[in-house]
Amino acid sequence: MPKRTKAEAEATREALLDAAEVIFLERGVSRTSLEQIARQAGMTRGAVYWHFKNKSDLFHAMLERVKMPLRQLLDDVEDPERPNEPLESLRRATLHVVERLQRPRSRRVHTILFHRCEVASDVDVLNLHEKLANECYDTMVERFEQARERGTLTESVEPEIATRMLMSMLVGLMYDWLRNPESYDIGDVGPRMINTFFGRLVHV
Template structure:
């Protein structure tokens, strides 16, 4: 009975998160209320408050659905192989391409990226969210820098630019590409060539 209650609670929580994604996408985060989310989820406002203290917590829950898997995927892709035989530049390229492929394949992921990038104003209670996003970005840059450092140690880089500078450049390139990918709804400008753009970006670094 207790297990069933926990399962029901988790189902309700996920229903609220899914409803919030729909509401945020349609109205924008700032114009969405807990009442809108409760109505979309077909639950009471009290049920929403049982699971989430406020709208910011719901936003975090939505974001974690894509960001945590992204971190895991990057960790797996950029990890040093057991025999150290993987080309580090191939690993960086693959980490970006896999994100684009996931966006192509997963409508939920596309919607969440759209909310994060163009449907949310990071002000007031969401100012802290922006700070956390920036911290997460720093962590990603560090992972990419370590991979460029391996490429440098293997004499694979065409440039004498430091791994740190290369990592920051790659991070900014990919962040910009993701923003334009999300905005390119009909796929006529960036989506169709995103993989080729990534490969060109890494090719400029190859010796």
């Protein structure tokens, strides 16, 4: 029975997060109440407070379902036959980010993060974006510095500048495509942009 109870509690939590995705996407974060989320899930507001302290706590839990730290992505995509090629690992990880973005849940949550999450809301959006950016920045700089040490990063680009360029391109691509996904095929355009970028950085 305890196992069943735990499973039921987890199912309730997931249903609330599913409902939050729907309402946040439709109304925006600041105009969504916990009561509306509970109603969308067919539950009471008490059920929401049983699992989440507040809207911000619920929002972060929703984000965690699709978030994959860049460092973990790098570990997952690193080619075992080419373990010491940081530029190739970064390229493959960036391609994987674009691939994951096209999955329905990831697309919904990132649309909320980029386009439905007003600054004046219950969620500290600016701090959240800053935290996510810093996590990516530190990891990218580390890899570009490794590439510089191995002589594979072109000498004309510093690791910090390469990182800023890659982050600007990736965030801009995500923001632009999520604004109007029908305007172009990110599955085609994204890899072409990424491969062109890394092709210019390799020292020959």
